Amino acid sequence: xxxxxxxxxxxxxxxxxxxxxxxxxxxxxxxxxxxxxxxxxxxxxxxxxxxxxxxx
Numbered sequence: 001x002x003x004x005x006x007x008x009x010x011x012x013x014x015x016x017x018x019x020x021x022x023x024x025x026x027x028x029x030x031x032x033x034x035x036x037x038x039x040x041x042x043x044x045x046x047x048x049x050x051x052x053x054x055x056x
Contacts, residue, residue, distance in 0.1 A: 022041075023035045024054060039052065
């Protein structure tokens with residue numbers, strides 16, 4: 001049902017392909033980098049739209 005609504009509003013259902021997967025890092029109190037999550041750069045296989053998602 002959700003895919004049908006997406007198709008009606010957007011013309012297609014996004015199917016994401018991961019282009020890049022890089023670690024997210026922050027500096028701690030002593031100035032060292034600490035990995036806190038992942039950043040994914042993804043592209044839709046149908047329309048070519050590129051998005052960036054961060055997972056902490």
